[in-house]
Amino acid sequence: MTPVAAHGLADPHEARRIARLADDLGFAALWTRDVPLMVPQGPDATASALDDPFLWLGMLAAATERIVIGTAAIVLPLRQPLQVAKSALSLDRISGGRFVLGLGSGDRPEEFAAFGEDLESRAATFRERWSLLRAALSPEPSERAPVLQATGGYDVLPAPARRIPMLVVGTARQSLQWISREAEAWATYHREETAQEGRIGLWQQALAQRGGGPKPFVQSMLLDLQADPAAPAESLPLGLKVGRDGLRDYLLRVHAQGVAHVMFNLVDNGRPMDEVLPLPGHGPALSSVFGSLASAYHSHLIPLLEPCVTHRNPLHPTGRLFAIVAFIEAITWAGLLVGMWLKYGPQANVALVKLFGPLHGVAFMVYVAVTLFAALRLRWPWWATGLALLAAVPPLVTLPLEWWFKRRGLLSVRAGQ
Structure with a gap:
């Protein structure tokens, strides 16, 4: 994720430069959030200072070549699913098949009131709109019937070239059984390691009950990376303040637990991004950790883009x-x-x-x-x-x-x- 200055929105020129650097360094994905209204909430005071996620990712897609771009997450109960489908299909086409759609249920009462949506029924709204959105994004004509029924026979363009992976971010007030059945992956928040290991176990149990192959467990984390590589780890709300060595050890542990991908939400601590971002190059051990995480992410999630291989050549x-x-x-x-x-x-x-x-x-x-x-x-x-x-x-x-x-x-x- 792109760090946001305390005074406002991220600079587009700098964001494009950082995205290109992350692409060149081999990071697996770039993520952004969907924050419709300026409603300060929680420890992240800059969370509301974000541009429209689809337009922002379109800009980053044009600036990069290989890195996956994704939303974490679109607040589905506040959006019309056919409009989300239109944006997702367009962004996937523009990016050359690199888009991953993360969706959540939202939790800010002020936004639900402003958009005329019922906060208490957002779980049912999420499932209903997920179903229509899934149909609109399907490349299989037989699965698109709900779209034609909802529109009176009109389709959404551009036509899907492949099945865009859909992630549930948080739980969206759904059961893990539902998420394991409907989503291509589950993205949740940073927790204390023992608690997170328990969540991974519940996810794997839900997958086993569902049957079929594995699906990735993804987590986000607030990261305040210190200049001193040996700086000890300190807990932050939803993340860590840590040096390079401690981060390496942490990533090794969570990867062994079953985490396939980590979303870093970088804290603006005054360090230049050119110094912070070349993290994978800071020693062979840390490079190996990033390589393992990226490999796990691509081996589990990117093969879900298999139709993309048929329709588009993802090779540089x-x-x-x-x-x-x-x-x-x-x-x-x-x-x-x-x-x-x-x-x-x-x-x-x-x-x-x-x-x-x-x-x-x-x-x-x-x-x-x-x-x-x-x-x-x-x-x-x-x-x-x-x-x-x-x-x-x-x-x-x-x-x-x-x-x-x-x-x-x-x-x-x-x-x-």
Whole structure:
């Protein structure tokens, strides 16, 4: 989450820069809240200083390339579900299939009164609107009947390209059995570790009763990250004041308990974001923790975006370029090898060598250039870059080996050629 200055709204230019930094550093997701009215509540005095979540995430989607963007959470009883569907579908299309929709029931009486909604019936309202929203977001025509019934036969556009993952944030006043059945994941709040372990156990029990595969347990936490790495952990309402080392140990523990993803709500403690945000790079142990959390998040939640793989290629454009160039280089090299076999075989046919020799030479040079570009652009680890360049060695030595074998009389073209 983007930190908000105490005096008001976050600066859009700075937010885009921070989002790009988080994307480059490998963070799994960016989240924002839905706060319709300026109603100060709880320990977070800046919680009301937020822009519209869908517009804000649209801006961050345009500034990033790989990181997931999500709401935590849209207050569904205060919104018309078809309007939420329109915004979610548009944002998912704009982001290239990176959107996750978190939904909650809300708890501010002032907002319910202002929007003409009944606070006491918000649990039933949430379920009713969830059902219509789920139908509107479904890519399956057979599941969209409730939308057509509600609109008199009119559909919501853009059409769903995939099933957008829907999270329940908090409990939305629903049972865990309902959440485990209806949602793709459950996001809850920071608690003392023993209490949180109990919540994880209840979630896993509900999933076991439902049957089917695992679903992620996600938690948020207020984080006041101290400059001193060894600063001891101090409890905050819904979070921690802690140094890097203590945070590392905490994340290791909650990950072992079953937490798949942690949403950091960063406290503005005066430290520059460029100093706070490169957290994953602060030592191999902490990097490993973030890698494990991101891996768990992606292994459980991102496969729920499987229809996205069918309709859209989530690979980074530079990665796609590398894959295409590598494929072309492999094809031209294979053609050259076949041509050389024909050249020195009984038929002594040199046509393929004349065709694929120059083509492979160009493809090889382009492959090396694109490999180096991709390694820098995508920040490949040294071993990945080394493997990609190592794959270029056999094609590189093909013609020198031919020359060497010919000099020693081990290869010769049959007479008449």
